[in-house]
Amino acid sequence: MVLPGVYAPQEDTALLAGALSDESLPPGAAVLDVGTGSGALALAAAGRGGRVTAVDVSWRAVCAARLNAARAGLRIRVRHGNLFTPVRGESFDLVLANPPYVPAPATGRRPRGAARAWDAGHDGRMVLDRICLEVPRLLRPGGVLLLVQSALSDPARTEALLREAGLKAAVTRRRRIAFGPVVRGRERWLRQRGLLSLADYEEELVVVRAELPV
Template sequence: MGTPGHSPLLTPPGVYAPQDDTELLMRALARERVGPATQVLDLGTGSGALALRAAGLGAEVTAVDIAWRAVLTARLNALIARRHVTVRRGDLTAAVRGRTYDLVVSNPPYVPSPGPRLPRHSPARAWDAGPDGRAFVDRVCDEAPSALRSGGVLLLVHSAMCGAPQTLRRLAEAGFDASVTDRAVIPFGPVLNTRRGWLRRQGLLAEDDENLEELVVIRAQHA
């Protein structure tokens, strides 16, 4: 994956570095009406790239990650960039329970991964998301309603391999008006390259696939 066109951020080992999915979500973020009165929540902030972009637009931003290394990295990147971002450690919206926001952005782990258990203490924690890649995507869909104000917007990026129709259906069932607003086709990165055989056996990758992955951004507006 390529590196988005923005100032380099500190991304120590174990912290997800901004890539094409980050850039795609940033484009979607730029189209929203974000300003000083906007309260934004970044779920699974990693290096803090999306949180910093929202803060740069003037928003009041809270960023959450379950990994202490990511939390500390996002705080340091905010300090270096001279942006005010509140960074909390926690498991998705559990870190901000009782609070609501105008905009929620999320680039959660979404890579389909073999094995019944998700990693807890390895770099793969930043991308592995279970056999169908939906372990965190589904949770974001389910938890977003409690974190958004009426009329608020969720921006969520994931691989089409995980099933955009499933995400749209799940969000519609939760009372959202949801659609795919952005798409990008990119070459497989190192992780997917090592899993091609397994992905085909799982039915997630066609035999004639050219080792290209489609990314989608889904915009969902809360009723």
């Protein structure tokens, strides 16, 4: 169930779900799904026996995730808040992140409504940089971050920032997809900025996997 204004599971969700299926997730592992949206990834982790906390800045997303967990008969702790604020002081074996990552023209205002799920500032890194900075403090030794983003928002910078923080980081999955409505709507601007070439008619999504050494 996806409520109006809540990000619906799309290709990036499926790509991250595939990466999740590759992970060894022992029963009772502490899992955080940040930016949970409808709760699709949180449900996938809970279905494998994880103790899942899901966070979203949108109250509608929080309600959707709770409804979907109840419908699936799965226990998920859902919290409202901005990124990691609701779980400050906690630690996790696995963090899942499908943050906003689409570069957006400057408006002088922060994204509002449904746009909070995709608009991520001039370089697409408004939330990605925060995750790279803050997530190392949330991971237990041997803990893993799985993050999905667009190639438009510089995955190499994500890897570099995570490595600087002491994590082992690499792109583990890639998928090229047709432009969705958000990218189509700002295609001309993205080409003018050089983020898309004249030959690009697909967007590449990647999963970055980062692990905190034991």
